Ligand SMILES: CCCCCCC/C=C/C(=O)SCCNC(=O)CCNC(=O)[C@H](O)C(C)(C)COP(=O)(O)OP(=O)(O)OC[C@H]1O[C@@H](n2cnc3c(N)ncnc32)[C@H](O)[C@@H]1OP(=O)(O)O
C-alpha cells in the first residue's frame with residue numbers, strides 16, 4: 235500500500251494553533267492538510283503568497299481552518315513579527331513545524347563560500363530564527379511542541395555539503411533546545427528526517443537526477459520511496475500527546491535507507507564506491523563555469539508521473 239489513511243483521532247488537535255513553514259507546497263502542504271483534518275487551526279507560511287492562498291482554499295473547502303502568512307525565514311525580525319501576529323489573531327501558538335528549507339546540488343569543489351553560506355542560512359539559521367521567535371513570542375511562557383524537518387545526514391552525501399552541514403546543525407540544535415527549553419512548561423523539540431520522498435520539491439532537481447529517481451524505485455530497503463503523507467503522519471505523532479515523553483530525538487522516516495549501505499542484488503554496480511545513496515552515473519559537468527548550466531526542468535513529466543504513482547489517498 236503506497237497511500238496513507240489517517241489513523242489519528244479526528245479532534246486530536248482541535249484546540250491547537252499550529253504553524254507550518256513551507257506549507258504552500260509538497261510535504262508542508264500535506265502536513266498542513268493532515269493537521270487541519272485533525273481539527274487544528276493551521277497557519278501556513280512561506281515566501282510565495284499565491285501558493286499559500288491556494289492551499290488555504292483547498293483546506294477550507296474541506297472544512298478545515300487555515301490562515302496564511304508571508305515570510306522569509308532567513309529574517310529573524312520578520313519571524314518574531316509573524317509569531318506575534320499569529321498570537322494576536324488566534325490567541326496562541328501551540329505547535330511549530332519547521333518544514334521550509336532546501337538546497338541546490340553542487341560538488342563542494344565547485345561551490346562558492348556564498349553558495350555554502352546561503353544554504354546554511356536558509357536551513358540552519360532559518361530554523362533557529364523560527365524556534366527562537368516561537369519561544370520569545372509565545373512558547374517560553376506557555377509551552378509548546380516543535381518539529382524540525384531535516385534530512386538524513388549521518389553519512390556523507392555527495393553534492394550536498396552545505397545542506398548536510400546545516401541539517402546536522404539542526405539536529406544538534408534540536409537536542410540542545412530540548413534540554414534548555416524542556417523546563418519551560420514542557421516544551422518539546424524533535425526532528426523528522428525524511429528519506430527520499432516523492433514530492434513537488436523534486437521539480438527543483440536537475441533533470442538527470444529526476445530521471446535516476448524515476449527509474450530506480452528500489453533505493454531503500456523498503457523497495458520504494460516515501461510519501462508526503464508518511465512524513466505528515468510522523469509529524470502528527472511527535473506533536474501529539476502520544477509523544478509527550480519524547481524530546482530531542484531525530485526520527486528517520488526513510489524505509490530503512492539510512493541503515494543500508496547495501497542495495498538489492500543486481501543494482502550494486504550503479505552505486506559509487508563509497509556506497510553512498512547517490513549513484514555514480516549521475517554525471518556532473520566538468521568545470522566551475524558549468525555549475526549554473528545544469529538543465530533544471532520545470533514541472534517535468536517524470537516528477538508528475540511519480541507524484542501520481544505515489545498519490546496520497548487523502549488529497
Ligand atoms: C545531507 C543530505 C541531504 C540530502 C537531501 C536529499 C533530499 C532532499 C530533498 C529536498 O530538499 S526537496 C526540496 C527541494 N527544494 C529545494 O531544494 C529548494 C530549491 N532551491 C532554492 O530555492 C535555492 O537554490 C536556494 C537554496 C533557496 C538558494 O536561492 P537564493 O536565491 O538564496 O540563492 P542565489 O542568490 O541564487 O545564490 C546564492 C549563492 O549560491 C550559489 N548557487 C545558487 N545556485 C547554485 C547552483 N545550482 N550551483 C552552485 N552554486 C549555486 C550562487 O552562485 C550564489 O553564490 P555566488 O555565485 O554569488 O558566489
Ligand SMILES: NC(=O)C1=CN([C@@H]2O[C@H](COP(=O)(O)OP(=O)(O)OC[C@H]3O[C@@H](n4cnc5c(N)ncnc54)[C@H](OP(=O)(O)O)[C@@H]3O)[C@@H](O)[C@H]2O)C=CC1
Pocket residue numbers: 255256257258259260261262279280281282283285305306307308333334335336337356360383384385386427428429430431432433434435436438
Ligand atoms: N522531498 C524529499 O525527498 C525530502 C525533503 N526534505 C525536506 O523537507 C522539506 C520540504 O520539502 P519538499 O516539500 O519536498 O520541497 P519544496 O521545495 O516543495 O518545499 C520547500 C518549501 O520551503 C519554502 N521555503 C523555501 N525557502 C524559504 C524561505 N526562505 N522562507 C520561507 N519559506 C521558504 C518554499 O516556499 P516558498 O518558495 O514559497 O518560500 C517551499 O514551500 C524541505 O526542508 C526539504 O529539504 C528532506 C529530505 C527529503
